[in-house]
Amino acid sequence: MAETVEVKRPKTTVTPDEPRKALDFSNLLGDAKRRTQTPIKSLYNLFFLPGMLNLSAGLPHPSTFAFRSLSAxxxxxxxxxxxxxxxxxxxxxxxxxxxxxxxxxxxxxxxxxxxxxxxxxxxxxxxxxxxxxxxxxxxxxxxxxxxxxxxxxxxxxxxxxxxxxxxxxxxxxxxxxxxxxxxxxxxxxxxxxxxxxxxxxxxxxxxxxxxxxxxxxxxxxxxxxxxxxxxxxxxxxxxxxxxxxxxxxxxxxxxxxxxxxxxxxxxxxxxxxxxxxxxxxxxxxxxxxxxxxxxxxxxxxxxxxxxxxxxxxxxxxxxxxxxxxxxxxxxxxxxxxxxxxxxxxxxxxxxxxxxxxxxxxxxxGWSDYLKQLQFDYFRRRNLFVDLVHRYLDGLADYVVPEAGMFVWLRPRFPQALLAPYPDPAPSSKGQSEAEAAASPKPIMPQVLDAMVEARVMLIPGYFFAGQIDRTERVNAPYLRAAFSFTKPEEFEPALQRLAGVLRQFDCGIE
Amino acid sequence: MAETVEVKRPKTTVTPDEPRKALDFSNLLGDAKRRTQTPIKSLYNLFFLPGMLNLSAGLPHPSTFAFRSLSAxxxxxxxxxxxxxxxxxxxxxxxxxxxxxxxxxxxxxxxxxxxxxxxxxxxxxxxxxxxxxxxxxxxxxxxxxxxxxxxxxxxxxxxxxxxxxxxxxxxxxxxxxxxxxxxxxxxxxxxxxxxxxxxxxxxxxxxxxxxxxxxxxxxxxxxxxxxxxxxxxxxxxxxxxxxxxxxxxxxxxxxxxxxxxxxxxxxxxxxxxxxxxxxxxxxxxxxxxxxxxxxxxxxxxxxxxxxxxxxxxxxxxxxxxxxxxxxxxxxxxxxxxxxxxxxxxxxxxxxxxxxxxxxxxxxxGWSDYLKQLQFDYFRRRNLFVDLVHRYLDGLADYVVPEAGMFVWLRPRFPQALLAPYPDPAPSSKGQSEAEAAASPKPIMPQVLDAMVEARVMLIPGYFFAGQIDRTERVNAPYLRAAFSFTKPEEFEPALQRLAGVLRQFDCGIE
Missing domain, CATH: 3.40.640.10 (Type I PLP-dependent aspartate aminotransferase-like (Major domain))
Structure with missing residues (x-):
């Protein structure tokens, strides 16, 4: 069992107004140890001594730069x-x-x-x-x-x-x-x-x-x-x-x-x-x-x-x-x-x-610009969630996002369709070959095929599994929807098509 | 002793007009094996099927980009x-x-x-x-x-x-x-x-x-x-x-x-x-x-x-x-x-x-532009080498460059000054402590100090040694001069100062 780790803070004089220095994390450095300052940089301060005539700088002269002004x-x-x-x-x-x-x-x-x-x-x-x-x-x-x-x-x-x-x-x-x-x-x-x-x-x-x-x-x-x-x-x-x-x-x-x-x-x-x-x-x-x-x-x-x-x-x-x-x-x-x-x-x-x-x-000005940008995303989120509510209620669960570009959908597949890949993290490694052959084909690749057939595209959850072998999560019942790029007028037909796909898989039937 | 390695070329139909394919170097791949295509990219072709309504793209919409035109x-x-x-x-x-x-x-x-x-x-x-x-x-x-x-x-x-x-x-x-x-x-x-x-x-x-x-x-x-x-x-x-x-x-x-x-x-x-x-x-x-x-x-x-x-x-x-x-x-x-x-x-x-x-x-137009750029470097090289010839002949050997920014100088230090760091590649690891203490201080750091004192800066050769422990080459008698960035009117006083430094070290005295 891992112990709670105590970390020593470097000794430093602390005044009430002054924040303390960071803890010493040098013992946690990994490949950082391969990286050191290139020795030539130790000379840089010398280049700028008063009166120095410098034949050190292997730089092109700015007069050779091709861009003479830039505007936007x-x-x-x-x-x-x-x-x-x-x-x-x-x-x-x-x-x-x-x-x-x-x-x-x-x-x-x-x-x-x-x-x-x-x-x-x-x-x-x-x-x-x-x-x-x-x-x-x-x-x-x-x-x-x-x-x-x-x-x-x-x-x-x-x-x-x-x-x-x-x-x-x-x-x-x-x-x-x-x-x-x-x-x-x-x-x-x-x-x-x-x-x-x-x-x-x-x-x-x-x-x-x-x-x-x-x-x-x-x-x-x-x-x-x-x-x-x-x-x-x-x-x-x-x-x-x-x-x-x-x-x-x-x-x-x-x-x-x-x-x-x-x-x-x-x-x-x-x-x-x-x-x-x-x-x-x-x-x-x-x-x-x-x-x-x-x-x-x-x-x-x-x-x-x-x-x-x-x-x-x-x-x-x-x-x-x-x-x-x-x-x-x-x-x-x-x-x-x-x-x-x-x-x-x-x-x-x-x-x-x-x-x-x-x-x-x-x-x-940046804050004002951001309010406008946030408002763009706010309106996209609202429209998308309004339509998810209209077309997917009963077919899928979801959480309304407060930031960013994504809605994570959890279709309500019948429990039988999800076996033998229970959520969370299953592994098929313990299966015998006979058991594997008897297992139904995992559900999410079938859903992907059906979405392609219906011409609506969301990304199945297993592509986002936080592990190297993502196929272990191939039956996790999630779909990622992005509402940032698609034309808003396409939201409604896309969600109608998705609802049709989910019905093919008996989603929402208790 | 290493054998000459035979490499098999993949079988391919070759016509006289058509160059052959590359040899198969897959056996030479190293850390490449850690890198694979992210699985999500396997879906990209699906995004562009005719009629696809795409809720996959986690991209900002171009209407949110802050730069609306660019000119230069x-x-x-x-x-x-x-x-x-x-x-x-x-x-x-x-x-x-x-x-x-x-x-x-x-x-x-x-x-x-x-x-x-x-x-x-x-x-x-x-x-x-x-x-x-x-x-x-x-x-x-x-x-x-x-x-x-x-x-x-x-x-x-x-x-x-x-x-x-x-x-x-x-x-x-x-x-x-x-x-x-x-x-x-x-x-x-x-x-x-x-x-x-x-x-x-x-x-x-x-x-x-x-x-x-x-x-x-x-x-x-x-x-x-x-x-x-x-x-x-x-x-x-x-x-x-x-x-x-x-x-x-x-x-x-x-x-x-x-x-x-x-x-x-x-x-x-x-x-x-x-x-x-x-x-x-x-x-x-x-x-x-x-x-x-x-x-x-x-x-x-x-x-x-x-x-x-x-x-x-x-x-x-x-x-x-x-x-x-x-x-x-x-x-x-x-x-x-x-x-x-x-x-x-x-x-x-x-x-x-x-x-x-x-x-x-x-x-x-690019070729014409390059001729002008090459001419800029050509004139800098000419002026610099003209002056190296005038001020350093007898003090240092050098090769006239045909490209780039650098002249590599080899000052003619008296042989005695270079011991115990003979060129090429020495190692002091075999020395006893007594021998090391008796050795003269390596020459190139002394030259660096003298250049700083004289307010002229070139980079000693050992900073460019092709090995991790560059200090093994600390006595190699080389200096790199760059003529690309310095104002041309500074070439002459810089080389005069350098000549003075090299004379301090008895360069050119047989």
Missing amino acids: SVPDGPSSPSSRPLTSMSIPFLPSADSDAINKTIALTHSLQYGTTRGIPAYQAFVRQHTQEIHAPPYADWDVIGTVGNTDALSKAIGLIGSPGDTMLVDEWTYPAAVDTAQSHDVRLGPVSMDEQGMLPDALDQVLTNWTSTYGPDRPVPKMIYLVPTGQNPTGATMPLERRRAIYAQAQKHNLIIFEDDPYYYLQYADYQSPETRDNDHPDAQPGLSGLLPSFLSLDVDGRVIRMDSFSKILAPGSRTGWITASKQFLPYIEFHNETTVQQPSGLSQALLTELLTNVWSHK | SVPDGPSSPSSRPLTSMSIPFLPSADSDAINKTIALTHSLQYGTTRGIPAYQAFVRQHTQEIHAPPYADWDVIGTVGNTDALSKAIGLIGSPGDTMLVDEWTYPAAVDTAQSHDVRLGPVSMDEQGMLPDALDQVLTNWTSTYGPDRPVPKMIYLVPTGQNPTGATMPLERRRAIYAQAQKHNLIIFEDDPYYYLQYADYQSPETRDNDHPDAQPGLSGLLPSFLSLDVDGRVIRMDSFSKILAPGSRTGWITASKQFLPYIEFHNETTVQQPSGLSQALLTELLTNVWSHK
């Missing part, structure tokens, strides 16, 4: 998406911008050059200040680093804490690329049961408390947990504050590093109300930047959260730009990992995003 | 860099562009969306055609995939062929990030001697032939070799065609996969002539796109080259955009690796680069 048209202030007024913004070249200006000015001279592997300084400064304003991490020594999106960020977090043979705990139903990313590091998955509010704290406690008795002494006790706390993919679950606190407490008890992957954080929206009494159908009822749920980072007194934010769902996936917020114990290894991989996000992307967020919109 | 000013045609006329180019949004248009049109609707992890189709199409025109790989089943630059590409190549404990062969002096990248994969380095034309084929043969007798049977014989064939960093060496052929023959003999990292390929320029008789001082004397040396890829009848190209040195490092060309046996694993990391290069970068190269410049 962007939405200016809140309005309906179809009639948003546009404004234009530009990034100048500033060939004579000196190294002092780099911290204040967004100029192609700097943002198109090789640079720090943490992101261009103006981008770092913006996301650092934004993170302070939104999350106010309750420990002293945190910072940010630019990423090319949350999947790469997760790969780097796993490459920091994980080693081959380790296990990453995940929701029972989770983002498929998280499973694939763990696998690419030779890291195994440990699925934990969940309900409509996300992962169950007691289930997490049980998995860890019984780890060694379940898996034997040779399988290392997990030290990392992957969570998508807001509008989770695929279940749409958003963890309320109390659930977040309870999961964080388990992470403290079992000394876990939390990978908080939160791409849908800004896609929180107002409550679902039934159409007859709906009175929140306007942008001002949306949370904007000020009404968002507290993140795990905002609860993180220990410095055990590696939070991953992304502009993919807010500004555009193609920007390939996000950031990690974490303890300064961890960030150097992420930076070294950037040095041997991506270097930093595209300077074109960083320059455009930073100019937009700092100089065109600023905090207030 | 770019050089229009060849001219002197200071007076290049600019032209403007734009990327439209095209909200109604359908999926047919995606292959022909560059539109933000598509390039800002999630997409294929190979790059946007128009970008892939451009680099595929360009690769055919420039390199004409002499086997049938090659293709391209977008990357975020050559360092990430190298990391993915190592993650394809390498496994922990493997060895990557490298030049004795090599790009430091290649060493760090190998280390981050727990892959060791095998340095091979070189001369002014790059790696020595006989040395490569000897290292491999004697591998097992040198390192014992437990250290796997290397299956990958890393080369920067053009304007190599740090030595500036460009391998002539005969050297490339000889190295390729060794790769065939010993069944090596070649990682061809060629960021300086387009920075080839006309010969150095002494100032008195110089008659090639104009852009038309530069190679453009048509006069470039054949690459390893262009010699690759077997499909054993993984070539990495980058726009960093041509258009701008901040674009973070390049591409890999390799056999279709290898590319799926790179694509799976992209799926769990970067996804693809920034869509903003890809859209801007593709529009510039295909619609603004096209092949001819």
Whole structure:
């Protein structure tokens, strides 16, 4: 049985006003140990000594850069998406911008050059200040680093804490690329049961408390947990504050590093109300930047959260730009990992995003923009759920999402159809060949075939199983519906077709 | 002693006009085996069946994208860099562009969306055609995939062929990030001697032939070799065609996969002539796109080259955009690796680069642009080498580069100063403590201190040693000079200061 782990906090003088430093997690580092600062960087400070004539820099001169200015048209202030007024913004070249200006000015001279592997300084400064304003991490020594999106960020977090043979705990139903990313590091998955509010704290406690008795002494006790706390993919679950606190407490008890992957954080929206009494159908009822749920980072007194934010769902996936917020114990290894991989996000992307967020919109403009975006998702969610209610009531159970893009449906198949793949987690490995031959064909691939036949497409739940061998969950009775991309006028015929498919399988017949 | 390895070519019907398929290298795959296609992708074709109503796509709708159009000013045609006329180019949004248009049109609707992890189709199409025109790989089943630059590409190549404990062969002096990248994969380095034309084929043969007798049977014989064939960093060496052929023959003999990292390929320029008789001082004397040396890829009848190209040195490092060309046996694993990391290069970068190269410049315009760029580097190289000749003749040996950014200097230190760190590759591990204490302080850190004191900065050679423990080469008498970034008017005072430093160490005194 795993013991509760005690972690020593580094000795530090604490004043009442000053948050404490992060706990010392150096004993949890995994493959991070492979990553060190490239020795040549030890020389960088010398390059900038007064009067230095520098024949060191293996960089192209900015006069050779092909892009001499950049401009974009962007939405200016809140309005309906179809009639948003546009404004234009530009990034100048500033060939004579000196190294002092780099911290204040967004100029192609700097943002198109090789640079720090943490992101261009103006981008770092913006996301650092934004993170302070939104999350106010309750420990002293945190910072940010630019990423090319949350999947790469997760790969780097796993490459920091994980080693081959380790296990990453995940929701029972989770983002498929998280499973694939763990696998690419030779890291195994440990699925934990969940309900409509996300992962169950007691289930997490049980998995860890019984780890060694379940898996034997040779399988290392997990030290990392992957969570998508807001509008989770695929279940749409958003963890309320109390659930977040309870999961964080388990992470403290079992000394876990939390990978908080939160791409849908800004896609929180107002409550679902039934159409007859709906009175929140306007942008001002949306949370904007000020009404968002507290993140795990905002609860993180220990410095055990590696939070991953992304502009993919807010500004555009193609920007390939996000950031990690974490303890300064961890960030150097992420930076070294950037040095041997991506270097930093595209300077074109960083320059455009930073100019937009700092100089065109600023905090207030961004909040207004988000309210409009949240309102778009709010209306899609409302329409979709209204229609799910109309066409699927009695055929399937579902939970109304408060954030993100997904509704997780649980069709009411007759119990007989689900055998011999009971939910949760079955395994057919114990079956004899004769038993297997006698078993009915698993239900969900049949449902998939019937959906294709009826020309309506949802993703069967087993594609999201939080384990390498997803086929073990092939009979789990779930379907993921996404309402973010499809034309709203297609919602109704799609759900009518789905209802027809579910009736073919006798759903809802007691 | 390692045997020459025989490799079977897959059976295929060959017609005289048709190049053969690549050899089967599946037995050389390393960590690639950790990477598989995410199962959900098996459904993608179903999404596009006629009449399908799709509730599968977990994508933001393009109407939520913040960038509604993008434009840039770019050089229009060849001219002197200071007076290049600019032209403007734009990327439209095209909200109604359908999926047919995606292959022909560059539109933000598509390039800002999630997409294929190979790059946007128009970008892939451009680099595929360009690769055919420039390199004409002499086997049938090659293709391209977008990357975020050559360092990430190298990391993915190592993650394809390498496994922990493997060895990557490298030049004795090599790009430091290649060493760090190998280390981050727990892959060791095998340095091979070189001369002014790059790696020595006989040395490569000897290292491999004697591998097992040198390192014992437990250290796997290397299956990958890393080369920067053009304007190599740090030595500036460009391998002539005969050297490339000889190295390729060794790769065939010993069944090596070649990682061809060629960021300086387009920075080839006309010969150095002494100032008195110089008659090639104009852009038309530069190679453009048509006069470039054949690459390893262009010699690759077997499909054993993984070539990495980058726009960093041509258009701008901040674009973070390049591409890999390799056999279709290898590319799926790179694509799976992209799926769990970067996804693809920034869509903003890809859209801007593709529009510039295909619609603004096209092949001819790009070639003209390159001639101008090559001429910029040509003039810098000429001025720098003229001054090296004036100030360092007798103090240091050097080779005049034909491509890239670097001059590799070998100061003529008195032999006594170099002991006890003879060149090549020494090791102090055999020394007793008493011997070590009696040894003089290694020379190159002293030279570094003296350069800092004199306010001139070049990088000592040991920072480029092709091995994890670079301090073993701390007394190797080399300095790397970069002439790409420094203001040309600083070349002369910098080299005067360097000459003063070298005289302090009695360089050139027989």
